Amino acid sequence: MKNVKLSVAAVAAIAAVLAGLTATSASADPTPQTKDVVGVGSDTTQIALNAIADGYKSGSIFKPGYNAGAASRISSFDAVNPLTKAAGDMISLRVNTTPIARPNGSGAGKGLLYGSSNNTAVNFARSSSALNSAESAAGLVAYPFAVDEVVAGVKGGSSYAPTALSVQQLVGIYTGAITNWNQVGGANAPITALLPQSGSGTRSFFLTQLQNANGGVAITIGSNVIQTVEEHDTTVFTTYSNAVVPISAGRANLVPGSTSFTSTGTASDGNTAFDAKRGVYNVVRGTDVNKTWVGALFTESGYLCSSAAAPAITAGGLKQLATSANGGVCGQPLTGTAGVTNFTTN
Numbered sequence: 354m355k356n357v358k359l360s361v362a363a364v365a366a367i368a369a370v371l372a373g374l375t376a377t378s379a380s381a382d383p384t385p386q387t388k389d390v391v392g393v394g395s396d397t398t399q400i401a402l403n404a405i406a407d408g409y410k411s412g413s414i415f416k417p418g419y420n421a422g423a424a425s426r427i428s429s430f431d432a433v434n435p436l437t438k439a440a441g442d443m444i445s446l447r448v449n450t451t452p453i454a455r456p457n458g459s460g461a462g463k464g465l466l467y468g469s470s471n472n473t474a475v476n477f478a479r480s481s482s483a484l485n486s487a488e489s490a491a492g493l494v495a496y497p498f499a500v501d502e503v504v505a506g507v508k509g510g511s512s513y514a515p516t517a518l519s520v521q522q523l524v525g526i527y528t529g530a531i532t533n534w535n536q537v538g539g540a541n542a543p544i545t546a547l548l549p550q551s552g553s554g555t556r557s558f559f560l561t562q563l564q565n566a567n568g569g570v571a572i573t574i575g576s577n578v579i580q581t582v583e584e585h586d587t588t589v590f591t592t593y594s595n596a597v598v599p600i601s602a603g604r605a606n607l608v609p610g611s612t613s614f615t616s617t618g619t620a621s622d623g624n625t626a627f628d629a630k631r632g633v634y635n636v637v638r639g640t641d642v643n644k645t646w647v648g649a650l651f652t653e654s655g656y657l658c659s660s661a662a663a664p665a666i667t668a669g670g671l672k673q674l675a676t677s678a679n680g681g682v683c684g685q686p687l688t689g690t691a692g693v694t695n696f697t698t699n
Contacts, residue, residue, distance in 0.1 A: 391430070
């Protein structure tokens with residue numbers, strides 16, 4: 354009788370998982386065990402990390418993740434509350450640790466790995482940006498594992514925006530020199546320019562692209578720009594009319610029809626195309642690079658660079674970088690501020 358009851362319970366649990374679990378579905382925060390590898394940070398990579406750790410659905414089939422057979426599981430906390438979508442709520446990283454405000458974004462995650470905010474309950478930070486000079490000087494090490502592409506996103510099926518924007522036009526929009534879509538070939542409608550919140554890796558990456566197009570000079574963000582939206586939140590197009598926002602193409606595609614992308618390479622003004630590919634990373638303390646869990650997860654021979662992880666990464670809207678054997682850089686430790694420029698994928 355005991356075996357029958359256990360069997361029924363197991364079947365029910367599996368059925369619930371199969372019915373409800375997808376790469377984008379909301380689930381509660383993890384409850385890390387003593388040996389777990391705890392991560393925080395970027396919204397861009399959180400869905401991919403959740404799929405890698407806990408599994409994902411491929412059609413109607415549930416594919417188990419790394420944690421199914423791992424002694425030291427991945428416990429990755431989303432950038433915002435996965436159930437309520439609240440930002441900055443209090444989370445407990447481990448049993449018997451003092452709760453902290455949830456880190457929201459790449460910079461906030463990496464900030465817990467060094468300096469006065471160093472928190473030993475955190476093992477790694479998800480990051481969609483390369484190390485900055487302070488992070489590099491603090492001895493952090495970034496392990497690339499996937500490639501993403503930031504695009505200029507507008508409302509899905511939009512009629513207000515043109516089909517193409519150049520990076521120079523984006524500079525004009527985000528400095529406030531261009532304020533109406535008809536100035537760039539769109540409808541006669543005001544432009545609502547949006548930026549993700551401070552600390553977002555997507556924000557810093559996008560502004561760096563605009564700086565590069567502005568002769569290497571950082572742009573002065575126009576007073577017309579709203580700078581507090583959550584990165585990759587496709588509901589902004591409901592909240593804000595005629596909006597444009599830098600957004601991960603892969604993440605946006607996980608919500609079909611929500612977002613249209615303006616092609617930045619074919620704008621009629623003939624300006625240089627905007628190449629928005631970027632590597633995404635998991636960042637650890639330099640003092641941890643020889644620990645078993647770093648090798649097992651993040652290095653070239655680790656799980657995130659393996660063929661087993663590739664479909665989970667795809668389920669999270671990203672593409673797995675190839676290893677060196679295949680001409681790529683997956684799992685190569687980076688200690689400087691230069692990010693990935695080799696985007697060869699598997």
